[in-house]
Amino acid sequence: MPDALELLKIRRSVKPREMTGPGPSADELDTILTIGARVPDHGKLTPWRFIVFEGDGRLRAGEVIATVFERKNPSAPAADIEIEKRRLMDAPLVIGVVSFTRPHPKVPALEQELSAGASAMNIVNAATALGYGACWLTGWFAFDRDVLDGLGLKADEKLAGFIHIGTPSKPAEDRPRPALSDIVTRF
Numbered sequence: 001m002p003d004a005l006e007l008l009k010i011r012r013s014v015k016p017r018e019m020t021g022p023g024p025s026a027d028e029l030d031t032i033l034t035i036g037a038r039v040p041d042h043g044k045l046t047p048w049r050f051i052v053f054e055g056d057g058r059l060r061a062g063e064v065i066a067t068v069f070e071r072k073n074p075s076a077p078a079a080d081i082e083i084e085k086r087r088l089m090d091a092p093l094v095i096g097v098v099s100f101t102r103p104h105p106k107v108p109a110l111e112q113e114l115s116a117g118a119s120a121m122n123i124v125n126a127a128t129a130l131g132y133g134a135c136w137l138t139g140w141f142a143f144d145r146d147v148l149d150g151l152g153l154k155a156d157e158k159l160a161g162f163i164h165i166g167t168p169s170k171p172a173e174d175r176p177r178p179a180l181s182d183i184v185t186r187f
């Protein structure tokens, strides 16, 4: 396992279409989810939960997405519907991070949503530390209420994103990172 600092310094996303199998084992998935649940959480509200899509579950989710897409885009060509069906099919494992907020006298909704973001990032980092590629993606279907209903989210739940996880099929290209001089000021 790489040194934590080295890992964080070089981590980059891997595109799902550049992933293949195997995905994490059952034990590794437990580790990833456990780390996803170990995040700052003001008020101990646990304002997030995880949905695991593996195997056929990825295709069933794709069918939910494609059915909503087809209903809302009745003239869409079959090829576009096929793309929607395969939205979660590239990586062997996809984890949906669900975010929900509750009224709280001291913890505004933003803090609860940020905690879900921290969960998503911990999942990305844990998968990367285990040697897998990971990518945090959304897309229209992550915001569409009918899709979310079809995936089993409750009316007050939102999706912080889908974390796609698999074995990189080639080295991932990095991208330029912001210069600290552009983003850091001293008060």
Ligand SMILES: Cc1cc2nc3c(=O)[nH]c(=O)nc-3n(C[C@H](O)[C@H](O)[C@H](O)COP(=O)(O)O)c2cc1C
Pocket: 011, 012, 013, 014, 135, 136, 137, 138, 139, 160, 161, 175
């Ligand atoms: C909430 C969230 C949603 C994202 N959704 C998408 C997306 O739908 N499509 C996309 O190409 N990148 C999306 N990204 C960006 C990728 O996760 C990733 O940051 C980007 O590919 C660059 O990778 P890296 O900086 O992690 O190496 C999203 C990022 C966040 C934080």
